[in-house]
Amino acid sequence: MLVHFSKMECLGQDFMVMDAVTEKIFPVPEKISKWARRCTGVGFSEFALVEPPYDPDTDFYFRVFGASGQERPLSGHASLAMGRFVRDRRLINRSRIRAGYNGGLMTLDVSDENEISANLGLPVFDPSRLGFKTKKQEKTYILEYGKKGVLVSVIGFPDVHVIVESCDLEKADAAGMGQALAALDRFSGAPQVDFMEVINRHELSLRSYRQEKGECPSSGTGAAVSAVAGFMHDILDSPVKIVSRSGTEEVCRNNDGSVSLTARVNFVFSGMVEI
Numbered sequence: 640m641l642v643h644f645s646k647m648e649c650l651g652q653d654f655m656v657m658d659a660v661t662e663k664i665f666p667v668p669e670k671i672s673k674w675a676r677r678c679t680g681v682g683f684s685e686f687a688l689v690e691p692p693y694d695p696d697t698d699f700y701f702r703v704f705g706a707s708g709q710e711r712p713l714s715g716h717a718s719l720a721m722g723r724f725v726r727d728r729r730l731i732n733r734s735r736i737r738a739g740y741n742g743g744l745m746t747l748d749v750s751d752e753n754e755i756s757a758n759l760g761l762p763v764f765d766p767s768r769l770g771f772k773t774k775k776q777e778k779t780y781i782l783e784y785g786k787k788g789v790l791v792s793v794i795g796f797p798d799v800h801v802i803v804e805s806c807d808l809e810k811a812d813a814a815g816m817g818q819a820l821a822a823l824d825r826f827s828g829a830p831q832v833d834f835m836e837v838i839n840r841h842e843l844s845l846r847s848y849r850q851e852k853g854e855c856p857s858s859g860t861g862a863a864v865s866a867v868a869g870f871m872h873d874i875l876d877s878p879v880k881i882v883s884r885s886g887t888e889e890v891c892r893n894n895d896g897s898v899s900l901t902a903r904v905n906f907v908f909s910g911m912v913e914i
Contacts, residue, residue: 642914645727646681646907647720651856651885653907654717655683656724659690660699664914668708674912675706681912684852687717689725697737697744699725705851712798713742715859715900719755722747723904742797756901758893759860762867763795770799770827778871784819791820792868796898799830800864808836808844817848833861837869842880856885863898866890 642662647654655674657664666688674680686704693700701721703714718740725731726749734750748756766773771793773780781788782801792802801820805811817832829850836844845865847858855861862881869875870892877892888902 640914641911643909643911644681645724645909646683647687647724648905648907649716649719649857649859649902650883650888652684652716653682654685654687654720655681656687656689656720658724658728658730659688660730664688666702666704666708666710667914668704670914671704671708672706675708681910685711685714685717687714687721687724689721689730692739694739694744697739698731698733699736699738701738701740701745703740707851710741713740713745713759713796713860715757715759715863716857716902716904717859718745718747718757718759719859719900719902719904722749722755722757723753723906725749727906753903753905754901755904756899758897758899759796759863761895761897762864763797766793769793769795772825782820782823782825784816789816789820792864792871793830794864794867796860796864796867798860799826799828800861801830801832802865802868803832803834804868805834805836808834808846811846813846813848813854817854818850821848821850831858831861833858833865835865835868837874838882840874840876841878842882843869843875844882846883857883857888859888859900859902862888863890863900866892867898 688702690700736747746758821829832848834846847861866879
């Protein structure tokens with residue numbers, strides 16, 4: 640059976656997005672990994688699936704899968720891509736969308752033609768909820784790296800992120816330090832490691848490392864937690880412009896402590912695949 644898909648791009652990350660609301664689509668890891676191949680498939684960073692809502696108070700349920708076909712927690716940029724997708728496919732006729740996902744609930748604003756905003760909810764600081772071994776919750780922790788160790792923040796969104804502040808981001812060994820910190824046994828699973836350099840109180844530069852991908856061109860949740868770390872340490876004020884090697888996005892802190900992410904999402908092409 641043939642099913643439709645759209646290819647979307649956000650800050651160097653590309654997504655294959657499908658509509659399981661009007662079409663019968665059941666995610667199969669082998670199929671997703673086949674489609675992910677850039678030479679013989681569609682080629683993408685992540686596979687995103689829009690499903691009917693599980694909760695009657697929401698409009699959709701969002702699911703995200705890695706290129707290997709395994710389902711993973713919330714991806715900020717994939718969520719923005721799905722927001723544009725449901726609007727472009729006319730699956731909803733409102734500019735405000737409520738979507739469930741495997742970490743909770745998010746609200747999206749799709750009123751702008753290209754820039755999509757998502758309220759990603761509240762960050763998580765409790766080490767026990769993050770699977771992070773430490774004596775008590777702190778704003779900063781010392782992790783083992785080299786002879787002296789490195790001072791970091793640990794925040795969940797909902798994936799666990801380790802945030803390292805750098806005074807010279809271009810010279811930072813993001814791959815080497817990222818790999819070392821992600822492999823520490825103090826975490827129940829490999830965290831994403833984000834390196835931030837504060838430019839001023841409303842702007843920072845960002846580099847992100849994931850164990851399964853290496854250094855990424857950008858990271859939506861990495862942008863969000865880096866801004867949150869800056870708010871927590873009183874070195875940033877909302878809104879914050881996040882500059883990565885593939886472009887810029889914006890993070891805002893809302894009155895209830897939740898965090899919103901805004902970035903441009905581009906439609907690339909659409910097509911059909913056998914499922």
